[in-house]
Amino acid sequence: MNRESCRPDFAVLVYPVITMGELSHGGSRKNLLGKNPTPEMIKLFSNELQVGDDTPATYLAHAKDDKVVPCENSRMFDKAMKGHRVPSKYLELPSGNHGLNGYKGPMWDAWQSGSLGWLAKQGFVPKDATE
Secondary structure, three states: OOOOOOOOOEEEEEOOOOOOOOOOOHHHHHHHHOOOOOHHHHHHOOHHHOOOOOOOEEEEEEEOOOOOOOOHHHHHHHHHHHHOOOOEEEEEEOOOOOOHHHHOOHHHHHHHHHHHHHHHHHOOOOHHHHO
């Protein structure tokens, strides 16, 4: 029987909640794992600990001054990706906080154009999509 894979070819993550550990977004952690998650649950749902050789290529963007979700979330995931030699790119933006200045302006434009360029370089979109 022929089956299509449900694994995505790539991911684009902008100010993502990656870890359920110490640097997690408290509300996301509570909503996903409950008030008192076990250490096993925290480990299982901390994405930086689940990266493997078959993890999809990933582009990450995060503002250094994000006070809602620490940019360390993106850094940890990018480091794990590189440790498995899975294509990844992390764009750390100098400002924009969470929401990148209300979803507009130069930081918002930077992650969009950066992600399209990276996706083209990886062969996921045509090179002319970046123009």
